[in-house]
Amino acid sequence: MYYLRLSQENIAFSRFEAESVFGKKGTLDGHMLRINSDVLIDHLAYTKKIFIRDKNSRRTIMFKGKEVPVKKAWINEDKFIYRRPDRRPAFHPTSILPKLAKGMVNIGSAGKNIVCDPFCGTGGILIEACLLGKKAVGFDIESFMCYRAITNLRHHKLKNYSVKKADATTLKKRFPCFVCDPPYGKNTKNVDRDQLYHDFLKNALKLTKKMVIIFPSWSDYKKIIRKVAYRGKQWKIKGCFEFYIHRNLSRMVTVLEL
Secondary structure (H helix, E strand, O other), X not given: OEEEEEOOOOHHHHXXXXXXXXXXXXXXXXXXXXXXXXXXXXXXXXXXXXXXEOOOOXXXXXXXXXXXXXXXXXXXXXOHHHHOHHHXXXXXXXXXXXXXXXXXXXXXXXXXXXXXXXXOOOOHHHHHHHXXXXXXXXXXXXXXXXXXXXXXHHHOOOOOEEEEEOOOOOOOOOOOOEEEOOOOOOOOOOOOHHHHHHHHHHHHOOOOXXXXXEEEOOOOHHHHHHHOOEOOEOOEEEEEEEEEEEOOEEEEEEEEEO
């Protein structure tokens, strides 16, 4: 029996990540999550500490109003600051932070060995996938973005990746999961964003069964998701989590499955 002290940045997302990776539903009490498992997971992004029940321990935690004897099983010592986008040789202001990228990869790739980011940009998601021991496959419609992604992956001395120029709306190859952050910021020019989301989501119905994707809060993304269909297939929203950026934007991390 494990007790997880979740990050309070976003309790709902922290819980979803932990339950996805453990493959089991847990019981929540405040920011503590209890999961009945025999296997310790030690690569979570949004969990601070993990305790294991130990009847011989003098250390206790409170859970559901009761004292539970535990010992420390894992501490999250990941130094995300060293992988921040502004510390990469090929910087781009729209890149998501490594902690969020890692959490998304954990959710999308639970039980899978390959992660595909069809909007890879400068490679933030690919970096976290590689560091988690996954094969990382990235595509971007811009050649210079592919070059930037490769530059950043090499900077972190990573090898298990592939980056190629391609249009996400016309990809043909199937993958176990997509983890991506499509363009939506002011730096994105000449793009009909709603049409891009629609075309990509429709094409992805042919290529994967699971996706973790970011939409801007101001887009009508749920309506777009409902409209997308291919041969009777439609996406189902399994989770949606808001990450506030500033007063005009929150990132809506959305988990989709068939």
